[in-house]
Amino acid sequence: MTKQIIGGLVAHVDAGKTTLTEALLYQAGQLRQLGRVDKGSSFLDPDQLEKQRGITIFTHQAALDYQKLHLTLLDTPGHIDFAAQTEQVLQVLDYAVLVISATDGLQGSTRTLWDLLAQYHVPTFIFINKTDSVGADVPAVIKQLQSSLSAACVDFTGKTPTTGATAEAIAMQDDAVLESYLANDCLTEQQVQSLIQQRKLFPCYAGSALKLTGIQELLDGLAQWTVETPSTGDQFAARVFKISHDDRGNRLSWVRVLSGQLVAKREVLPGEKADQLRVYNGSKFSIQQSIPAGGVCAITGLTSSYPGQGLGQATTAPQPRLQPVLSYAIKIDNDNPRPYLAALRELADEEPQLKVEWLSELQEARVQLMGTVQKEVLEQLLAQRYGLQVQFTNGQILYRETINRPVEGVGHFEPLRHYAEVHLRLEPAPRGSGLTFTSHCREEVLSHNWQQQVMTSLGAKEHRGVLIGAPLTDVQITLVGGKGSIVHSVGGDFREATWRAVRQGLMELRAQKGCVLLEPWYHYRLTVPQEEVGRAINDLQQMGADFKLTESGAGPLTTITGSGPVATMRDYAITVRNYSRGQGQLECVVDGYRPCHNAAEVITDHQYDPVADLPNTPDSVFCAHGAGYPVKWDQVPAMAHFPYQK
Incomplete structure (x- = not known):
């Protein structure tokens, strides 16, 4: 029986990842001629920009059959500026092949990829490439892998993993397997497969993708040591990992089917049907009527899908860990900015982290990027795909804000015939954790329905700090109390009170130098x-x-x-x-x-007034004598209707 595996190739730029993909396809008989990245003839870099730059910019798909293995390959971008796209792909992989240059060894972005593979629990094979290059030292690279990444990086090249010294090295990675090995003096194939699947073992192979050395052994290893991921049930579930547009402008939603099956012409999002199911192999595709669990395809007909989104019974994935750190302004010297905005928003549809913002008073658009290479690619995309010439200003740093001590924030919203009061505890959270929301409020204090309104409101906007108005991060926000009115409270009241409570708490901390x-x-x-x-x-x-x-x-x-x-x-x-x-x-x-x-210098330069930021006001609204009136943030705790805890 043929096993279906979705494998991704990840690597530091110039490690030879796309060349390895070409070699695997050629060795398996899928290609008649071996393409070259440096000559622009590679099977999986069909885009004109990729041919010009000699790097992978977009994720591409290919498939091969070898022995009893059907392997779908997802070739991901290597440059760190496009690593967020690679991160999205990791969420749908059964296995990954991490490619490392035998001459360069571990690079900074290699360690970043390794951390992401661990975060998404992706079993990983390692291929040490370019062993034909001057200065290549495979034993030194493996030693570096073992000391810097994991002691479980074991050399499989030319080895028999179930017996001898290699088996002993493998057995050392798990106490139960070691006990079995000491009793039997060998390992079973299932034990090796299980250790790889649990990320307790990382098989290392070496060779030259360009010279086709070591490729046969890597294919043998993938065929022997991988295990098909079982379906989680009969109900349909899938995850979107990429959005793109074909040459005719059709919007493509790339998905991995996790369980059940995806059927053409069926509704997969409210009011949206999957028109065509395309299975790509390079730039060519075939149209299928259904895709079983474990399959990957591109769907036409969806307009509201986005990377990381869960379809059917699948949950939506968290935001990628890798986020842009620079903001660039694009000057548009044109009386009609609509074509520019339409193009930018289509590109932001493919890469949501661009976060396009239009500032009409300045006649400029702003985009968020990872670095200079991504900026250059964006310029070329606008020119080649849309015929638009743009000029970027120097990038600005994307700052964030957090807190260093806890506080209780109060928000009160009581214009005439409305009522809501919310008390939130803001506490510092671990670095990189973002914003987390929870409730420690009893339902006899605030009903379940109103608590749900508060929790929904917390996640409904990007909360901003009060130092320069940068996005708030690494804060745990807990609902600790509040009040509602059976007669006057509606959901929008709790939204207003919730947002004001966050800002009021931040203003309290600002006065205490806790921001x-x-x-x-x-x-x-x-x-x-x-x-x-x-x-x-x-x-x-x-x-x-x-x-x-x-x-x-x-x-x-x-x-x-x-x-x-x-x-x-x-x-x-x-x-x-x-x-x-x-x-x-x-x-x-x-x-x-x-x-x-x-x-201090950055805060002075921004000249941000948090009280004047009316969409994010820290002030509240109370009611007296039949009319609502504003109350400044520093007076709100004393006037709160629910007990306030300092």
């Missing part, structure tokens, strides 16, 4: 000639970065690693190339948010 401005930081890897190390360290100190010399004295180049603010390091790569005469290289990967290194 914190956050900025994005990079994890960087800087390689410079030895004679420039002093210059580099001085620059890093000036930029507020920390640093560690990880390699020194072993050759003409020295490697420095560490973390630093995006605001100061974003253009440093150009400086490095200049003073190192092209020998130096800086690789940066976004490493989350930390307290802003120059918060």
